[in-house]
Amino acid sequence: MRTALVLLFLLALAALPGALLPQRSLNPPRTADYIAAHGWWGTLLDRLQFFDVYASVWFSAIYLMLFISLVGCLVPRTVEYAKALRAKPVLTPRNLARMPHHGSGDTAAGPDEVIAAAQTRLKGWRTVVREEEGGARTLSAEKGYVRELGNLVFHFAMLGLIVALAIGKMFNYEGQVIVLADGSEFCNSGTAGYDTFRPGLRVDGTDLDPFCVRVNDFTVDYFPNGQADQFTAGMDYQAGADLETGTWRPYQLQVNSPLRVVGDRVYLLGHGYAPIFTVTFPNGEKRTQSIQWRTVDNLTLLSQGATKFDPPGITDSEQRRKGQIAVTGLFAPTAQYDGTLLTSSYPELKDPAVAVDVMRGDLGIDSGRGQSIFEIDQSLVDQGRLTRVARENLTIGQSLRLDDGTTVSFDGVKRWVYLQVSHDPAQVWVLAFAVTMFLGLGLSLLVKRRRLWVRATPGEGGRTVVSVGGLARTDQAGYGEEFSRVATGLLDPRKGA
Numbered sequence: 145m146r147t148a149l150v151l152l153f154l155l156a157l158a159a160l161p162g163a164l165l166p167q168r169s170l171n172p173p174r175t176a177d178y179i180a181a182h183g184w185w186g187t188l189l190d191r192l193q194f195f196d197v198y199a200s201v202w203f204s205a206i207y208l209m210l211f212i213s214l215v216g217c218l219v220p221r222t223v224e225y226a227k228a229l230r231a232k233p234v235l236t237p238r239n240l241a242r243m244p245h246h247g248s249g250d251t252a253a254g255p256d257e258v259i260a261a262a263q264t265r266l267k268g269w270r271t272v273v274r275e276e277e278g279g280a281r282t283l284s285a286e287k288g289y290v291r292e293l294g295n296l297v298f299h300f301a302m303l304g305l306i307v308a309l310a311i312g313k314m315f316n317y318e319g320q321v322i323v324l325a326d327g328s329e330f331c332n333s334g335t336a337g338y339d340t341f342r343p344g345l346r347v348d349g350t351d352l353d354p355f356c357v358r359v360n361d362f363t364v365d366y367f368p369n370g371q372a373d374q375f376t377a378g379m380d381y382q383a384g385a386d387l388e389t390g391t392w393r394p395y396q397l398q399v400n401s402p403l404r405v406v407g408d409r410v411y412l413l414g415h416g417y418a419p420i421f422t423v424t425f426p427n428g429e430k431r432t433q434s435i436q437w438r439t440v441d442n443l444t445l446l447s448q449g450a451t452k453f454d455p456p457g458i459t460d461s462e463q464r465r466k467g468q469i470a471v472t473g474l475f476a477p478t479a480q481y482d483g484t485l486l487t488s489s490y491p492e493l494k495d496p497a498v499a500v501d502v503m504r505g506d507l508g509i510d511s512g513r514g515q516s517i518f519e520i521d522q523s524l525v526d527q528g529r530l531t532r533v534a535r536e537n538l539t540i541g542q543s544l545r546l547d548d549g550t551t552v553s554f555d556g557v558k559r560w561v562y563l564q565v566s567h568d569p570a571q572v573w574v575l576a577f578a579v580t581m582f583l584g585l586g587l588s589l590l591v592k593r594r595r596l597w598v599r600a601t602p603g604e605g606g607r608t609v610v611s612v613g614g615l616a617r618t619d620q621a622g623y624g625e626e627f628s629r630v631a632t633g634l635l636d637p638r639k640g641a
Contacts, residue, residue: 148217151210158206162197165189169196169342198313199345207306214303218296225292232272233284236597240613243597245627248611249635255281255600255608262598262634269596280601288594294587301580308577312570316344317352322436324418325362325377325559332356332408332565353406353567355383358392362415362559370443370490375399377412377561407567414439414562419498419554421451421471426549429456436560437475438518444488447475449518452507465506470520470530471552473500479539486537496557497539502546505530592616594623598634610635 166175175195179186193200240246251258259273262283269285276282319338323330335341335349343349358380365373380392383406395403403410416439422432437449455467476488479497486499506529508521515521524530534552536544543553568574595615603609612634614627 148210148213151206151213155203155206155210158203159197161194165194165197167195167197169199207310211303211306214299214306218299218303222296225296228292229289233270233286233595236274236276236282236284236599237613240597240599240611243613243615245614245616245624245631246612247628247631247635248609250603250607250609251635252606253608255279255602258600258608258610258634259283259598265630265633266596276599278601280599282600283598285596285598286594287596288592291588291591291593294584294589294591297584298581298588299584301577301584305574305577305581308570308573312344312568312574314344314346315570316566316568317347317349318342318564318566320413320562320564322416322560322562323357323359324434324436325359325415325561326434327358327360329356329358330563338565353383353408354387355381355405355408356387357381357403357410357563359561362561364415364492366490366492370492372491375412375415377415379403381405381410402566407569409566411564411566412561413564416445416560416562417447417475417477417493417496418558418560419449419451419475419496420556420558422553422555423453423469423471424551424553425455427457431456432555434558435517440474441488443491445477445491446488448473449475450520452509452520454509461510465510468505468507468509469550469552470503470507471500472503472520473498475557477557481537484537493557495539497537498554499537500535500544500552500554501532502534502544502552503530504533504546592623592626594626596627596630 166178168175179190179195182189189195193202197203237243241248253261259281262285263271263273266283266285269287270289271283271285274282274284319335319341321330321338330337332352332355334352335343341349359377360380361378363376363378367373375398377397378394379397380394381403382390382392385391386393397403397410397412399412402412416436418434418436420432420434422430424430431453433451433453435449435451437447439445439447450470450472453469453471455464455469458464458467474486475496475498476486477492477496478488478490478494480487480489486497503520503525506524508515508524520530533546534544538544538554540554540556543551545551593616597613599611601609601611612627612631614623614631616623
């Protein structure tokens, strides 16, 4: 047990870097920035796996040693408890007056009557009656065996919790995706459909639980101060046989009310806006896009982003890269101006407007390198490969014209929802073991292990000398009152029997 306690302390200590340092599994860019900013110290921490704490060798070693220690602790204790259940209560001590709780008296009842009355009063206790020299009879009684059972249940549940957490770490996965609330669909068919995806140690993303969701609309109820009261995403879903028949089932997805389907849970994490822009090129061709913009103010939903367009009809890659267009800037659902600076005063779509910078040139979208959908590559601007050709504030229906005859119009706004899909096959077991741990802990704390002995010895004049002794197996208040109550009745079997 001492070893297990030391390992529990070490496990808590080992988890501290996971809370204090950025973790690669949660935020790779921030982790990389932290390492770069701290030079050799960051590199050393990375080599020691401080940025992958829960997958590190040393954390796993402590975890495994704790598991082995608990097994080594519980097996002998379980064997001893099984023996104790079969054993009879211990012999009555020779001198009961030396017990922490004791009492004595005499009665006209005979020894057999005294012991019989004691057995009646101690109903529910484990008792054994023995005879001693001189005609004396004794009763040994014990109660509170459930205390040790509760202790064992607590530790076995802890062992089960460790196993369940390990299984969950191996086979769980969690992914986030943004879906436009205009009838757009998302299917859990592979990792490519997610914006971010965190697999378990034994998950490669090729065997996900298949299901699809379709987000039809999204509504928000606001308080007068702009704080959101309730989010609701009206959606349909299909799984199992519904995927083959094309059957969609409706569901109203709300915060803290996830959709549970085929062992996965779909949560509603957030929402935002996606401005609709149409670019009309000089040859008359049009391109319309609605890409989610990132929220920069959670209270007013002021957002920023970049909607990128590739010019049509140009086969030469060099010429195409020179004519790519990005509409960047800010979007305000309820426009408010500080001079010409656009901001938002309310999160609902009361007076939507955008402040856009139109960039033209090489966006780097065909360079083979990944880039954020929310912004342009600033290095391309610094190199002069991407230049700003227009800046203007627009409301819905307004447009601006570029120097080459290209027009950019702000046509409207769509809503998007931020969904999270979580899969953990051990989640129910984790809950069951956690509840069992609390039940076992409750038994071990509330139940008192105690012993009581009664000796009835024939005395002078046909009287019987009755001695009662008690011992609490644990230092817990309350046994003194219980002993006094029981002893008072035992010293005179006719009282309260």
